[in-house]
Amino acid sequence: MKKYLFLVSALSLLISGCSQTSGGRYQIDQDHAPTRTPTEAETMDPTPRFEPYTRQGNAPYSLFGEDYQIVEDVRGYEETGIASWYGQKFHGHLTSNGEYFNMFSMSAAHKTLPLPSYVRVTNLDNGEEAIVRVNDRGPFHDGRIIDLSYAAAYRLGVTETGTAQVRIEVLQPELExxxxxxxxxxxxxxxxxxxxxxxxxxxxxxxxxxxxxxxxxxxxxxxxxxxxxxxxxxxxxxxxxxxxxxxxxxxxxxxxxxxxxxxxxxxxxxxxxxxxxxxxxxxxxxxxxxxxxxxxxx
Missing domain, CATH: 3.30.70.1070 (Sporulation related repeat)
Known part of the structure; x- marks a missing residue:
């Protein structure tokens, strides 16, 4: 029974934290940009460092009829596809690993990378690069591989276009x-x-x-x-x-x-x-x- 309750709780947290999902818990129906732009400090790259994977958000899961397996070995992991962004609607709500989403932090959501992970994102449309910390699940739209926080999207020039073709590369801390x-x-x-x-x-x-x-x-x-x-x-x-x-x-x-x-x-x-x-x-x-x-x- 204890294990069952733990699994139900974990699944609820995962679903509630996923970006780009709809639900009555949000006060805003349609996501949108904040009323101000990020500061220079808010768009600085986070420094990749070793962090233990969180207990929340790292189990295999099913959502919208799809099954997702978490990547076990991220060494050399690269992926190319469409990036989108999320902002005001989800600001202050829990992410899939139990943190609070801050649209002015350099963070992101990914469907299968372990949480947290550090990723270099390159906007292939304009050549801009940024490092983000992945702490959430999503985006659950066909063809999209990563959902950027508003600050990260602003830094990469994605807020101007809404979406962009990007390449993501998982960064790992030094062995030291x-x-x-x-x-x-x-x-x-x-x-x-x-x-x-x-x-x-x-x-x-x-x-x-x-x-x-x-x-x-x-x-x-x-x-x-x-x-x-x-x-x-x-x-x-x-x-x-x-x-x-x-x-x-x-x-x-x-x-x-x-x-x-x-x-x-x-x-x-x-x-x-x-x-x-x-x-x-x-x-x-x-x-x-x-x-x-x-x-x-x-």
């Missing part, structure tokens, strides 16, 4: 930024019986364990590990593995790629799993020292 946020820290106690603590002594590991994982917890009671695994799957939709090692039942999430592991490690720590750490299993079935595999690659 990821490494800084995923540096190893001293494991902390998660509960009285579940702790995330690396062990020096190793034992035989299952053959199926291979690659990069995040250790969430270790407990002497398997039932506690199973309960934690259920919570992990329900709250984050992550695959969970439990294996016994040194008398402890260890809970792992993964496997992940390097960038994906860094993002999830930061997000899990921010959401209460402060003692989570990276651990890598080689093809020889040996577990590397977690402190040696806790940083992003150079």
């Amino acid at each position: 930024d990821l490494a800084e946020q995923s540096d190893s820290s001293e494991p902390v106690e998660v509960s009285e019986t579940i702790v995330a603590a690396p062990e020096e002594q190793q034992s035989e590991l299952p053959q199926s364990l291979h690659g990069l994982f995040i250790q969430i917890a270790a407990t002497q009671e398997r039932k506690n590990a199973e309960n934690a695994a259920t919570e992990l799957q329900e709250n984050f939709n992550l695959s969970a593995t439990i294996y016994q090692n040194n008398g402890l039942h260890k809970l792992l999430a993964g496997p992940f790629g390097e960038l994906e592991a860094a993002r999830w490690l930061s997000q899990l720590r921010a959401d209460g799993y402060e003692g989570a750490f990276r651990v890598e299993f080689s093809s020889e079935n040996s577990e590397q020292n977690p402190s040696e595999s806790s940083e992003a690659p150079e």
Whole structure:
């Protein structure tokens, strides 16, 4: 029941936050431009930085008879199509990831990019470029790939034409930024019986364990590990593995790629799993020292 209510709440937030949708909650029937133009400061490019993906707005969804899957790997992601913009009607209302839409911020809506994402938008009609932070879903019109805030559209010259042919490129923070946020820290106690603590002594590991994982917890009671695994799957939709090692039942999430592991490690720590750490299993079935595999690659 708890999971059902969470899913209903998440879907309601997604639909309420989607740009270019109609509904009685808006005081304005027809979207329009504000009464003033953005200031120079309001149209400055935001600096791309690493941010954990929000729990809201990043699940697959269906809307208007269409199914949408969130992009899992954004490396090298580019797309060309029509950009539109949204403004006064949606100003101050919730976006799909739970933030408040500000038409004077350099933000945007996209149907399938993870939230938040940073994107470089190039207006192919006039050559203007800008960086926007994607924090909403939309536009749900055929042929349109991105909905720009009024400030972003003004900066790119889209307010003059209403729509424009654009190219979007996902920007990613430097790996040093990821490494800084995923540096190893001293494991902390998660509960009285579940702790995330690396062990020096190793034992035989299952053959199926291979690659990069995040250790969430270790407990002497398997039932506690199973309960934690259920919570992990329900709250984050992550695959969970439990294996016994040194008398402890260890809970792992993964496997992940390097960038994906860094993002999830930061997000899990921010959401209460402060003692989570990276651990890598080689093809020889040996577990590397977690402190040696806790940083992003150079």
